[in-house]
Amino acid sequence: MTGVISYLVFFLILASIYGIVSLGLNLQWGYTGLFNIGVAGFFAVGAYTYAILASDPTMNHLGGFDVPMPLSMIAAMIVTGIAALIIGLPTLRLRDDYLAIATIGIAFTIQLVAMNMQWLTGGTQGIYNIPQPLSSAFGSNFEYNVFFLVMVLAILFVVYIALERMVHSPWGRVLMAIREDETAASSVGKDAFSYRLQSFVIGSMIMGLGGALYACFIKYISPQDFQPVMTFQIWAMLIIGGSGNNRGAMLGALLVWMLWSGSGTLVQAILPASLQVKGGAFQIILIGLVLMLTLIFKPRGILGTRRAIIPGAKQAP
Amino acid sequence: MIGQYLADGIVLGSTIALGAIGLTLTYNILNFANFAHGSLLSWGAYFGLVFVMSFAGIQGGDTFGSLSFGWPFIVALFGAAVLTSGLALLVDWLVFRPLRRSNIQVALVFASFGASLLLRNFIVVFFGPEPHYYNNSIEIAKEILPGVRMTSDQIFVVVLAAVLVVALHLFLTRTKLGKAMRATADNTALAQVTGINVQGVVRWTWVVGASLAAVGGMFFGLTVQILPEMGFNLVLPLFAAAILGGIGSVYGAVLGGLVIGIAQDVSVMFISPAYKPAVSFVIMIIVLLVRPTGILGEKK
Numbered sequence: 001m002t003g004v005i006s007y008l009v010f011f012l013i014l015a016s017i018y019g020i021v022s023l024g025l026n027l028q029w030g031y032t033g034l035f036n037i038g039v040a041g042f043f044a045v046g047a048y049t050y051a052i053l054a055s056d057p058t059m060n061h062l063g064g065f066d067v068p069m070p071l072s073m074i075a076a077m078i079v080t081g082i083a084a085l086i087i088g089l090p091t092l093r094l095r096d097d098y099l100a101i102a103t104i105g106i107a108f109t110i111q112l113v114a115m116n117m118q119w120l121t122g123g124t125q126g127i128y129n130i131p132q133p134l135s136s137a138f139g140s141n142f143e144y145n146v147f148f149l150v151m152v153l154a155i156l157f158v159v160y161i162a163l164e165r166m167v168h169s170p171w172g173r174v175l176m177a178i179r180e181d182e183t184a185a186s187s188v189g190k191d192a193f194s195y196r197l198q199s200f201v202i203g204s205m206i207m208g209l210g211g212a213l214y215a216c217f218i219k220y221i222s223p224q225d226f227q228p229v230m231t232f233q234i235w236a237m238l239i240i241g242g243s244g245n246n247r248g249a250m251l252g253a254l255l256v257w258m259l260w261s262g263s264g265t266l267v268q269a270i271l272p273a274s275l276q277v278k279g280g281a282f283q284i285i286l287i288g289l290v291l292m293l294t295l296i297f298k299p300r301g302i303l304g305t306r307r308a309i310i311p312g313a314k315q316a317p
Numbered sequence: 318m319i320g321q322y323l324a325d326g327i328v329l330g331s332t333i334a335l336g337a338i339g340l341t342l343t344y345n346i347l348n349f350a351n352f353a354h355g356s357l358l359s360w361g362a363y364f365g366l367v368f369v370m371s372f373a374g375i376q377g378g379d380t381f382g383s384l385s386f387g388w389p390f391i392v393a394l395f396g397a398a399v400l401t402s403g404l405a406l407l408v409d410w411l412v413f414r415p416l417r418r419s420n421i422q423v424a425l426v427f428a429s430f431g432a433s434l435l436l437r438n439f440i441v442v443f444f445g446p447e448p449h450y451y452n453n454s455i456e457i458a459k460e461i462l463p464g465v466r467m468t469s470d471q472i473f474v475v476v477l478a479a480v481l482v483v484a485l486h487l488f489l490t491r492t493k494l495g496k497a498m499r500a501t502a503d504n505t506a507l508a509q510v511t512g513i514n515v516q517g518v519v520r521w522t523w524v525v526g527a528s529l530a531a532v533g534g535m536f537f538g539l540t541v542q543i544l545p546e547m548g549f550n551l552v553l554p555l556f557a558a559a560i561l562g563g564i565g566s567v568y569g570a571v572l573g574g575l576v577i578g579i580a581q582d583v584s585v586m587f588i589s590p591a592y593k594p595a596v597s598f599v600i601m602i603i604v605l606l607v608r609p610t611g612i613l614g615e616k617k
Contacts, residue, residue: 037352037430090606097350097426098605101556104352104430105598108553116591228549232434235427278445281438288435295424296415 002142009145011261016152017213019253020159022237023246024206030243031167032199033179035100038087039234041107042204044114044226045083046211049076051127051221052120058129061122069133073212080208081201083110088200093193099200107231114223126222130215148217155213156250159206163246166202175199229284233260236291242301251303260287320465322583328471328540330578331478332358335533336551337558337570338485339526345502345565346522347417349425352552353408354530356436357401359548361531362538363444364400368393369451383469385454386539397535398528405527406520408432433549440545449543451535474536481532482571485525489567494521502565550594554581557597561604563614572612576600 021043028034036042053072055063067075083106091102114121121127138144166172177185178192186192215221233256241252263286267279294301340354372389379387412432416425458466489495501508501518509515537547558577562569577597584596604611 035426037427090602094605094609098560098609100350100352100426100430101560102602102605105553105556105601108550109595109598112592112595116589229434232431235431239427278442281441284434284438285442288431288438291431292412292428295428299424 006142006145009142009149011257013145013149013152013217014214015254015257016149016156017210017217018234018237018257019156019250020152020213021207021210021234022241022249022253023156023159023163024203024210025234025238026203026243026246026249027163027167027206028200028203029238030245030249031172031179032175032196032203033096034092034196034200034203035096036103036200036203037100037231037235038103038105038107038110039207040226040228040230041103041110042080042083042207043211043214043230044107044110044223045080046076046208047215047221047225048114048121048127048211049079049208050212050215051130054131054216055127056129056131060125061118061127062120063127069131069216073209073216076212077205077208080211081205084201084204085197088197092196092200104228107226107228111223111226114226122222124223126220126224127215128220130219130221132216132219152213152217155209159209160246160250163206167246171195171198229280232284233257233287236287238301239291240294240301242304244300245303248301248303252301255302256287259290263287318464319583319586320462322585323579324461324465324467324471326579326582327575328467328474328578329582330575331475332533332537332540332574333551333554333558333578334571334574335478335481335529335536336555337562337574338482338567339530340555341559341562341564341566341570342498342502342522342526344559346498346505346519347413347425349429350556352426352430353433353436354429354526355548355550355552355555356433357405357527357530357548358534358537358551359440359543359545360404360436361397361401361527361534362543362547363440363449364531365390365393365397365535365538366444366449366451366543368396383459384473385452385456385468385470390451390535390539394532394535397531401531401534402524402527404436405523405530408436409519409523433552437545437549444545446545449538451539451543468540470539474540477532478536481529485529485567488525494518498522498525553594553601554578554597557601557604559611560601560609561611563611566611566613569611569613 021039025036025039028036050072052061052063053065053067053075054069056066058064087102087106091099115124117123132144132148134147135144138147167175174185174190174195178190178195182192214225237252237256238249239252240256241250242248260283263283264279267282268276271279336354336358339357340351343351343354369386369389372392381387412428413425416428456468456470458468460466461472489499497508497513497518498521500511500513501515505515508518534548537551554577558573559570560573561576562571562573577600580600581593581596584593
């Protein structure tokens, strides 16, 4: 029984972390229509920044700064924000798909850096023994994980409330106005580029926060953790849950992560050992099929945007 | 030394150029960035492998001169082109067409990203994650210019790529279908009014793009290796080439492909080869900053 509960805690922590990342993507895509398919890259920047700043001294990579957890988290967000700025500045003035191409490019490049810049990232071996805050204060691993779950849920809640306030503020209304009709928004004097850039950077910073929490919880990161598949999972979460709706983003994270973990267990149980290496491929195909069906039959997801700003106006997907 | 890197770059650039042509054609006519195009290169390479392996049992050993392959490879080139075209049409019919109908422009781009991951993982399921080769012989590179060594296979790749580009040029300028494709790309509505069957043109665009992708993928398999992720790793160079040349421009894609290929290989003189793929990303960002319409692109 304790095994089930401790697995449930572990599952919920990861689902909440993905929920945070999904919320970040929702600000970009759901509310602003920005097409970021480099989510894994921004997540990785946050994770590596946290790992490098918070870790104890080591010979294998840059680190040993021993920065306290909250400060490392904030630094992770700032560095991710800078990465987003570098991508956003040249591409957000151009048509939508250039951002997609540039973000997939930076995710790819970040992965190359993570794999090959040994002195910075530990290369393919990654960074291990990433410290967790207050870990000595708890008797068992299970108790610590319960504490960690409470902490992640609190952060998720804060991010959710902050985003809800932002998107329902005048600032958020401008974002949605740009998403619905850029020409109209520009004609009333709103600088679409500037709003887009703000949304893109803030959304990416939230993804960086998710990456930092992931590094902190798993205690070990390597380039393997930041494959394009991760971007795909986060998008599946947002689209299936319903983009343009923060609760949808979180619900999608829970559902898709359940589907992913469940199918992983199933694949391990069903497939013979010789096919295990292909297990991940089966999981991706399953998520992909669910996603394709959602896109075709219920393009707004489970809790998607209920109304556009202007009644009768074309709704965002 | 630079001569050798230039030669290697032209070989890689031939693969990228063939892939980028298809990418720029579909981008222009269907108006979305198709991230699944790289997977067509992978599938082309694997379809080719199936043909080459099924012929290996019947007759082996006979190769053309100093090339590493014989007629089975040529048959495989055609077979792979046909099967990859079929695959592209299937993906279009299953995924892209329903989305085009519902008029969700950017969902197309995301669906193509999803399709690329699916296509790559189907390869893992069917063929396994390990690398494959069309043959196991070791080719000796000959000195063709002072300090420049190339294998016969590499020369074959560059020559055939050039022949295909010329053929495509003739197709686009001399045939009725080619002219219809250009007209549709320029202005779909106008093309429709003049009686061009736009649906048909879209289908032929997929066929041309996928066939070139299949050949490009087999070239990559012949000169490097065949891997499930090869197409995914080529997506960035393909887009960089298409953007550098100017989206919609076939000749721009060829030029862009060569420039990207050469830049990636020459970069080895200055930085670690591990960062080769990042070179195309840096070039792409610079192009987007300085001249987003590309070298030969027109401002829309």
